[in-house]
Amino acid sequence: MRASLLFLPALLLLGSANPLPAASPADALAPGGFRWLEEGAGDGPLYMVISIDRQMVHVYRGDRLIGQARVSTGTKGHRTPTGQFPILQKRQWHRSNLYSNAPMPFMQRLTWDGIALHAGHDPGYPASHGCIRLPYAFARQLFALTRIGTPVEVTTNRLNPALLLDPLVLGDPGHSVVTFTPANSATPRGNAMPPPAETDNGVPMLEVDPAIFGLRFVRY
Known part of the structure; x- marks a missing residue:
């Protein structure tokens, strides 16, 4: 049985030799603030993770954090939904069909509703009707980077990617997805997985089945 993935970039990161940086107080930005990290440029799929509680977005390329910005999400009565969304539509100059023809520059649609x-304006707290407002210059540069289908994950608090598997993967008893292996093990097991890298303290490491990396499609 051939399996599919819900959020392919997240799985790719677990197999990377370069761990992702965790969000920290050092990443704090003022309302409307953003930064692009030149050292984060590299190969790999582009995707982003948005945290409602932190009012932040992190943009990744492959296993590298390449940009971060403050955002303003939906108010209590118009909450921004959480979940995984592909970008469905892009319009550089767009006006709202729902809210008084309000301008929405560099619009990237996540849902059809x-x-x-x-x-848009970021007062430092959730203030939209559900959309995710970005700093203007950041939104312009992000618009130039993304494509239709670029994955966007909206979370409650997390800014780091996470492993999410389609039920077809978990339901296939003959398909090993990940295995925890002692660091000193040198013998591949299961579907011919390579041995994990050595660590100084013998902490188990996560192996990812190489067959997963051969998948070329994403299921939403």
């Missing part, structure tokens, strides 16, 4: 990324 009105949730999108776009440039």
